[in-house]
Amino acid sequence: MKAGVIYATGDIRYADFPDPSCGADDIIVKVAACGICGSDSPRILSGWKYPLPGVPGHEFSGTVVEIGKNVKNFKAEDKVAVQPFIPCCSCDNCRTGYVSMCDGAQMIGADMPGGYAEYCRVPATNAVVLGDVNITEAALLEPCAVSLYGVLGIEPVLGDTVAILGCGTIGQLALKWFRIAGVRRIIAVDISPTKLAEARALGADECVNGLEQDTVEAILELTHGKGVDIAMETAGSKITQEQCLLVAKKRGKVGFLGIARSDILLREKSFESIFRHELTLRGFWNSYSAPFPGPAWMKSIEAFQDGTIDFKPFISHKFPLSKVTDVFEMIQGRKEEYNKILFVMDEEGGKA
Structure with a gap:
């Protein structure tokens, strides 16, 4: 089959790769689309630590084309969402x-070949049948579940004021979920006018451009000096990761969804805010809980199926997989601004 194959850090090419073999408890999924996660580009371009050659991609959807002999709940041509995280099911945390x-x-x-490919082997326990949906857009279910996992975990209360620091795909999806959860007011923060315009279109009440304003001062002014009930960090920037500590109100909550990319040295005022204001800090990793894959996944699927969340506004680019090298050169060179990029297997690519 054809795949986006990584041969070394920074070396990813459209090439032949062995077809997946279906085990007794597996299904083979014909990939319809696979998104580029915010964690994919730094791993592929700066520090790949997994088996080589390999096939990245964990945000994908597709149709079932082969079924293992022990698998009972799938049939050929079922449209499925794939949960890429394979738990051991035996450690203390799983139990x-x-x-x-x-x-x-x-x-x-x-750890194993992923969705930048025509086909992928998936444990049957890691797929959910979707029914009649747009299977290309279903590739966004994984980041949608990641965002909802954080929103569920931070426990918003009806009428809360929330600041979202970072308006990429995860931040924008979190914005949608906070609105669905009944928060009263959402303040969106980013350094991109495009991202802020997208956040406004998705329902943000106020927008703060961190390049043009002092983010902390702007949020405190908008909240009459009190701060927000919840500060949710989704950018993975050491700047916003510290700012969250300064914009949460006394006894407020801070949620961290963005991945740290560098060391963070907190100023005295920022660290003191944690204990002087008795802040609650929560980190959120992945999107899974019991019963697997968990409420974040199942609620995301339901919201996609019934149209509560429309994934179209989040997709900025679609490319054929044959453009995989060009796409990562574009990302590395910051040649274009983008939101969610999809590799779509049966369509011509370009801006969505």
Whole structure:
């Protein structure tokens, strides 16, 4: 089959790769679309630590084309969403329901070949039948579940004011979920006018451009000096990761969804805010809980199926897989601004 194959850090090419073999408890999925996760580009371009050659990609959807002999709940041509996280199901965290904290998990698209390919082997326990949906857009179910996992975990209350620091795909999806959860006011923060315009279109009440304003001062002014009930960090920037501590109100909550890319040295005022204001800090990793794959996944699927969340506004680019090298050169060179990029297997690519 054809795949986006990584041969070394920074070396990813459209090439032949062995077809997947279906085990007794597996299904083979014909990939319809696979998204580029915010974690994919730094791993592929700066520090790949998984088997080589490999096939990245963990945000994908497709149709079932082969079924293992022990698998009962799927049939050929079923449209499925894939959960790429494979828990061990035997460690203490798995047994107590904290599946995202599994001590022995493996990941499709890292430890084993993933969705930058025509076909992918998936344990049958890691797929959910979707029914009659747009199977290309279904590739966004994984980031949608990641966002909802954080929103569920931070426990918003009806009428809350929330600041979302970072308006990429995860931040925008979190914005949608916070609105669905009944928060009263959402303040969106980013350094991109395009991202802020997208956040406004998705329902943000106020927008703060961190390049043009002092983010902390702007949010405190908007909240009459009190701060927000919830500060949710989704950018993975050491700047916003610190700012969250300064914009949460006394006894407020801070959620961290963005991945750290560098060391963070907190100023005295920022660190003191944690204990002087008795802040609650929560980190959120992946999107899984019991019963696997968990409420974040199942609620995301339901919201996609019934149209509560429309994924179209989040997709900025679609490319054929044959453009995989060009796409990562575009990302590395910051040649274009983008939101969610999809590799779509049966369509011509370009801006969505």
